[in-house]
Amino acid sequence: EIVLTQSPGTLSLSPGERATLSCRASQSVSNSYVAWYQQRPGQAPRLLIYGASSRATGIPDRFSGYGSGTDFTLIISRLEPEDFAVYYCQQYGSPPPYTFGQGTTLEIK
Amino acid sequence: EVQLVQSGAEVKKPGESLKITCQGSGYFFTSSWIGWVRQMPGRGLEWMGIIYPMDSDTRFSPAFEGHVSISADTSISTAYLQWSSLKASDTAIYYCARVRADCTPATCRAGAFDIWGQGTMVTVSS
Numbered sequence: 001e002i003v004l005t006q007s008p009g010t011l012s013l014s015p016g017e018r019a020t021l022s023c024r025a026s027q028s029v030s031n032s033y034v035a036w037y038q039q040r041p042g043q044a045p046r047l048l049i050y051g052a053s054s055r056a057t058g059i060p061d062r063f064s065g066y067g068s069g070t071d072f073t074l075i076i077s078r079l080e081p082e083d084f085a086v087y088y089c090q091q092y093g094s095p096p097p098y099t100f101g102q103g104t105t106l107e108i109k
Numbered sequence: 110e111v112q113l114v115q116s117g118a119e120v121k122k123p124g125e126s127l128k129i130t131c132q133g134s135g136y137f138f139t140s141s142w143i144g145w146v147r148q149m150p151g152r153g154l155e156w157m158g159i160i161y162p163m164d165s166d167t168r169f170s171p172a173f174e175g176h177v178s179i180s181a182d183t184s185i186s187t188a189y190l191q192w193s194s195l196k197a198s199d200t201a202i203y204y205c206a207r208v209r210a211d212c213t214p215a216t217c218r219a220g221a222f223d224i225w226g227q228g229t230m231v232t233v234s235s
Contacts, residue, residue: 001171033211035221037154044204044225045146045154051211056223088154092211092220097170100154 002026002091004101012109019076021104023089028069033093036065036074039103040085048087049074076106084108111135113143113205113226120232121195128191129229131205138186139163142208142219145179145190148228149201159208159219160188168219195233202228 003026013019023034032052037045047056049065052072062077076083086105092098116130131143144159158169162181169179181188188205206222 031211031213033220037222039154044228045206045222046225047209047221047223050209050221050223090154090156090221092218096159096168096219097156097172098219099156103153 001097002029002094002099004089004091004099006087006089006101006104008104009102010105010107012107013079014109015079015081017079019074019079019083019106021074021076021087021106023067023072023074023101025070025072025091027094029072029091030093032068032072033091034065034067034072035090035092036063037088037090038083038085039088040082045088079106081108111207111224113207113224115203115205115226115229118230118232120234122235123195123197123233125195125233126191126193127195127231128189129203129231131188131190131226133186133188133207136207136224138181139183141210143181143188144206144208144222145177145188146204146206146222147173147201148204157190157203162188195231197233197235199231200233202230204228 007022034052036049039045089101145157147155157173160167178191205226207224208219209223210217211220
């Protein structure tokens with residue numbers, strides 16, 4: 001089972017700033033099969049990025065993802081107030097389970 | 110509109126059984142994997158398992174296999190998550206989610222969760 005470790009645990013930034021979130025896998029994720037989700041308080045998660053770098057339908061272009069092998073990154077170029085939430089990475093490159101990281105909380109500074 | 114609608118909140122006692130539902134609409138239910146995710150209070154997301162409704166092929170996380178069952182009824186576009194004997198530690202929000210297919214020229218495979226239900230809160234307490 002691949003273990004995903006996200007860092008930092010909490011990121012404190014201001015609207016307009018750039019956010020960089022990291023996801024490191026315990027072993028290489030084949031075909032860069034990594035997804036990123038956003039979860040706002042009291043809401044279901046929402047798919048942002050799949051295949052490490054492809055934006056899901058309706059996701060603004062301020063969200064971008066990249067990476068390969070064991071290291072993956074989500075970047076939010078200019079933070080909007082609605083972006084402050086919890087972010088999870090997930091891998092689906094190995095046989096199930098398609099594990100999630102433990103999450104990064106993006107909070108307003 | 111593609112959506113998944115889950116059944117309402119449940120309050121149960123330890124040892125009781127429970128089946129929660131997830132009804133899909135707006136897409137071909139039989140031809141997309143559908144999965145379940147647990148979120149315990151104040152905690153992160155845990156991948157439980159997925160089912161392919163067309164043939165009921167099911168894959169589980171070892172952490173959940175044997176404690177829950179996953180099934181689907183294609184005639185009513187509904188997936189189920191079921192417990193035969195609940196524990197207090199099953200208290201959580203359970204989300205169903207559609208799995209998008211990631212395809213290469215050679216093959217397609219189950220991928221990320223692209224459509225999520227609203228969640229079902231399950232509380233198990235004596």
